[in-house]
Amino acid sequence: MRHDDPALPEPAQGLSSAEGSLSEPASPEALPAKVKGKPDRGGFLEALLLVLTALVLALSLKTYVAEAYEIKGKSMETTFLNGQRVVVLKSFYEVGRGDIVVFASSEDPTKDLIKRVVGLPGERVSIRGGRVYINGEPLDEDYARHDARDLRDGPVESRVKRGYYYVLGDNRPDSHDSRYFGAIPASSVKGKVVARWWPFSEMRAF
Numbered sequence: 001m002r003h004d005d006p007a008l009p010e011p012a013q014g015l016s017s018a019e020g021s022l023s024e025p026a027s028p029e030a031l032p033a034k035v036k037g038k039p040d041r042g043g044f045l046e047a048l049l050l051v052l053t054a055l056v057l058a059l060s061l062k063t064y065v066a067e068a069y070e071i072k073g074k075s076m077e078t079t080f081l082n083g084q085r086v087v088v089l090k091s092f093y094e095v096g097r098g099d100i101v102v103f104a105s106s107e108d109p110t111k112d113l114i115k116r117v118v119g120l121p122g123e124r125v126s127i128r129g130g131r132v133y134i135n136g137e138p139l140d141e142d143y144a145r146h147d148a149r150d151l152r153d154g155p156v157e158s159r160v161k162r163g164y165y166y167v168l169g170d171n172r173p174d175s176h177d178s179r180y181f182g183a184i185p186a187s188s189v190k191g192k193v194v195a196r197w198w199p200f201s202e203m204r205a206f
Contacts, residue, residue, distance in 0.1 A: 099117045099192050118139060
C-alpha cells in the first residue's frame with residue numbers, strides 16, 4: 001500500500017504544518033444499526049461566525065488557545081486538501097468520535113499528524129473489507145474515501161486502551177494511521193480542528 005507521507009516542511013507564513021497523513025462527540029442516543037459519527041453543524045452564519053472567531057484566536061493567541069495549521073499531504077482527502085489551512089483549538093475542548101485532531105507522531109515526535117478519531121477508550125475497533133466496526137456495530141462514515149487497495153486489506157482488530165484514541169485518515173488507501181502505529185495516547189493530542197479558513201470559498205466549521 002502506498003502512503004502519501006512527505007517530510008514535514010517548515011511552517012509557512014507563521015503557520016504550523018499538519019501533515020495530511022500528519023487527522024465529534026459521539027451521539028448520546030442508542031445506536032442499534034450503525035455507530036453514528038458527529039452530525040454536521042448547520043447554518044452558514046453560525047459556521048462563518050465560528051470560523052472568524054477561531055481564526056482571530058489562532059492568530060492572536062497561538063501559544064495558548066488556538067493555532068493555524070497548513071495541511072500537507074493527501075491522507076485526509078476529500079475533507080482537507082493539500083495546502084488548505086485550518087484552525088486548531090488547543091484548549092477548552094473535548095475529544096469525541098468523528099473529531100479531527102492534530103497530534104505528535106509516535107514514530108517522529110517532531111512531526112505533527114492530522115487524523116479523525118474513530119475509536120474511543122475501552123472500545124473494540126475492527127476493520128474488515130474497508131468497513132470500520134465499533135464493538136461489532138458498523139460505523140457510518142460518509143467522509144471516508146476507499147479504493148480497491150484498502151478494500152483488499154486483511155482484517156484489523158484492536159482494543160483501545162484507557163487514555164488512548166484510534167485514529168484514521170479519511171483517505172484510507174493513502175493514510176498511515178492507527179492501522180499501522182496503533183492507538184495514540186491522549187497526551188500526544190495537541191488540539192482539535194474547529195474550522196477550515198482557507199481557501200475562503202471553502203470556509204466551514206467542524
